[in-house]
Structures are given as C-alpha cells and as structure tokens.
Amino acid sequence: MSIRVRVNGVEQELDVDPEMPLLWALRDVLGLTGTKYGCGQALCGACSVHLDGQVVRACVTPIRRADGREVTTIEGLSPDGGHPLQRAWVELGVPQCGFCQSGQLMCAAALLAKKPQPTDADIDQSLAGNLCRCGTYTRIRAAVKKAAGVPDSK
Amino acid sequence: MASVVFLASAGGCRRQPDSEAARWESLPPVDARELRSLDMFQRIEDPAQRSRALFLETSRVYLHPRCSNCHPDGDSPYQDSGEMLHNPPVTRGPEDKGVVGMECTGCHQERNLELARVPGAPNWHLAPRSMSWVGKSPRQLCEQLKDPARNGGKTLEQLVEHNAHDKLVAWGWAPGSGRQPAPGTQARFGELVAAWVATGAQCPSEEVRP
Numbered sequence: 001m002s003i004r005v006r007v008n009g010v011e012q013e014l015d016v017d018p019e020m021p022l023l024w025a026l027r028d029v030l031g032l033t034g035t036k037y038g039c040g041q042a043l044c045g046a047c048s049v050h051l052d053g054q055v056v057r058a059c060v061t062p063i064r065r066a067d068g069r070e071v072t073t074i075e076g077l078s079p080d081g082g083h084p085l086q087r088a089w090v091e092l093g094v095p096q097c098g099f100c101q102s103g104q105l106m107c108a109a110a111l112l113a114k115k116p117q118p119t120d121a122d123i124d125q126s127l128a129g130n131l132c133r134c135g136t137y138t139r140i141r142a143a144v145k146k147a148a149g150v151p152d153s154k
Numbered sequence: 155m156a157s158v159v160f161l162a163s164a165g166g167c168r169r170q171p172d173s174e175a176a177r178w179e180s181l182p183p184v185d186a187r188e189l190r191s192l193d194m195f196q197r198i199e200d201p202a203q204r205s206r207a208l209f210l211e212t213s214r215v216y217l218h219p220r221c222s223n224c225h226p227d228g229d230s231p232y233q234d235s236g237e238m239l240h241n242p243p244v245t246r247g248p249e250d251k252g253v254v255g256m257e258c259t260g261c262h263q264e265r266n267l268e269l270a271r272v273p274g275a276p277n278w279h280l281a282p283r284s285m286s287w288v289g290k291s292p293r294q295l296c297e298q299l300k301d302p303a304r305n306g307g308k309t310l311e312q313l314v315e316h317n318a319h320d321k322l323v324a325w326g327w328a329p330g331s332g333r334q335p336a337p338g339t340q341a342r343f344g345e346l347v348a349a350w351v352a353t354g355a356q357c358p359s360e361e362v363r364p
Binding site: 040045062 | 242253256267269
C-alpha cells in the first residue's frame with residue numbers, strides 16, 4: 001500500500017505495510033535516525049514525533065495513521081539546530097548519553113507551542129512520559145524554562 | 155423477662171438490607187465472566203426490589219476495572235486490575251484528554267493495537283472528575299448515575315443509550331491483548347440498565363454487594 005506523508009516539509013510516498021510503525025518508516029525507510037527506538041510500547045518517549053503538531057509515540061503509530069498528514073521529527077524541528085530549545089540544550093549541556101533527548105525536545109517543543117510560559121508543573125506533566133536513564137531531568141526543566149524566557153529559581 | 159421478650163421480637167424483625175441481600179442471593183448463579191439475563195430477575199415480584207437487584211447486577215460492569223480504571227478518584231487513570239496507576243504517568247488535563255505532549259491519543263488510537271498491546275477505541279479519554287466512581291459502593295454509584303451533575307448531564311434514557319451503544323463503553327468487552335473483559339456483553343448490559351430504569355431506577359441499600 002502506498003502511503004503519502006509529508007515528513008519535515010518533504011512529500012514522501014512510501015510503499016510499505018500500512019501497519020508498519022511510523023518509527024520503522026522514519027528510521028529504516030527514510031533514514032531519519034534522530035528518532036530513537038526505546039521500549040517499543042509507548043512507555044519511554046524516546047520515539048516522540050509530531051503528527052500534525054501533536055506529539056505521538058512513533059513506535060505505536062501505524063504508518064497508515066500518518067497517511068495524508070504532516071510528520072515532524074527532530075531533524076525538522078529547525079533548519080539549522082537553532083530552535084530556542086536546541087540552543088538552550090547546548091548552552092546548559094543538558095544531554096549525557098543523549099539517547100532520549102530527541103524525544104524530550106519534541107515533547108518540549110509541543111509544550112512551548114501551546115504554552116509559551118510553562119510552569120514547573122506544566123513541564124513535569126508534559127514530559128512525564130519521557131524517561132532519561134541518565135537522570136538529566138533537572139537540566140531538561142531548566143533548559144525548557146530558559147528557552148521560554150522563564151526565570152529558573154533553582 | 156421483659157428484656158427477653160424485647161430481644162425475641164427484635165430478632166424476629168429482619169432488617170431491610172438483609173432481605174435485599176437474601177433476594178439477591180436467591181438469583182441463579184452465573185459465572186464471574188457472565189451477566190444474569192433479564193428473565194432471571196422476574197422471580198423478584200416487587201418492581202422496586204427487582205430494580206435494586208438489577209442495579210446490583212449492572213454494578214458488576216460499572217465497577218469492573220475495564221470501566222472504572224478511567225473513572226478514577228484522582229487525575230490519573232488506573233490500569234490492569236485497577237490497583238496500579240497508568241504507566242506512563244499521565245494526567246487528565248483541562249479536557250480529560252491528557253496534557254500537551256501526553257494526550258491520550260498520542261498512544262491510544264481508534265482501535266486496539268495488538269503489536270504493542272496499546273488499547274484503543276474512538277474518543278479515548280478519561281471520565282471527568284465529577285464522574286469519578288472508583289472506591290464507591292453500588293448504592294453511592296447508583297445515586298451518582300441518577301444525578302445529571304455527576305453523570306455527564308444525562309437523562310436516564312440517555313444513560314441507557316450511552317451504556318448500550320457508546321463505542322468507548324463497548325471497548326470494555328473487547329479490550330484485546332489478554333485483558334479481562336467486563337462481564338457479559340454490552341447488549342445484555344444495555345438491557346439490564348434499561349430494565350433498571352423501567353422499574354423506577356431504585357438504588358440498593360448501602361450494605362448490599364453483588
């Protein structure tokens with residue numbers, strides 16, 4: 001079955017099984033490996049991408065769900081890595097191993113798009129499904145606030 | 155002597171919940187996975203008592219984890235047998251559909267997704283806080299379901315329709331991936347709820363359990 005999907009602004013026509021997880025299509029078919037495979041069960045958030053602006057877990061999203069829609073991955077968050085979140089991530093040295101960070105960034109980007117001035121509770125609730133085994137949570141929260149221009153009291 | 159007479163007469167006067175429980179126990183037994191059929195309740199002649207028994211039977215569905223997990227007593231749903239909070243740790247958000255980045259539909263789709271065991275049905279969402287019923291007794295739940303302020307603004311007729319035909323409610327009997335379904339079928343549940351309404355929507359006593 002042919003799936004038409006716009007990925008990071010580029011029209012794609014994929015001849016794949018409609019049940020193929022979007023994550024597989026992104027990584028194995030399109031070579032967009034910035035989105036990570038973590039648990040495969042929507043429990044860790046490493047595969048978070050935007051589908052028409054909404055965060056979805058690509059590992060549990062059959063590609064058929066994306067047919068005719070727009071997908072944004074970490075590669076498409078900004079043309080040059082200059083999204084305010086990406087800049088804040090670099091300035092605060094957020095990542096440790098880095099594996100979860102694209103998912104963290106995609107969730108944080110969706111949060112700021114909807115709530116440009118998030119509270120700590122907003123950040124914690126929206127990123128609660130993005131696990132970081134290195135424990136960079138405090139730096140993640142600080143970087144989200146930095147990108148939003150919200151003073152970080154801690 | 156007077157006190158003996160008093161005790162004897164008190165003992166001979168059965169309390170209402172006991173007789174209600176006795177009526178309930180007189181019904182034919184069914185497997186835990188089934189619901190009693192409507193005709194089994196005809197042996198209870200008094201319509202008000204039949205109504206109470208009908209509600210008790212439907213409470214086995216309402217209070218089953220497939221249904222009650224998403225009518226939680228807080229801001230997060232439960233999962234599995236109802237003793238465990240949803241993982242990942244989602245919160246209901248302003249519209250009971252999660253928060254940005256953690257919307258219900260970020261994972262739960264129009265149907266069950268067997269490859270990752272993610273359950274799905276149309277309009278996946280949490281019941282609002284006003285419709286919380288985890289931890290409630292059948293009587294408390296019954297009173298709540300009759301109160302439009304705590305039942306989603308429904309008339310009893312709308313409640314019957316919702317229970318009998320709503321697609322998200324229907325998921326309770328087809329949860330997929332080895333999950334234990336709600337007892338019986340949605341069709342039988344709908345019949346029982348309709349019969350409860352038709353017999354005056356009476357509520358069981360606080361002490362009585364199915």
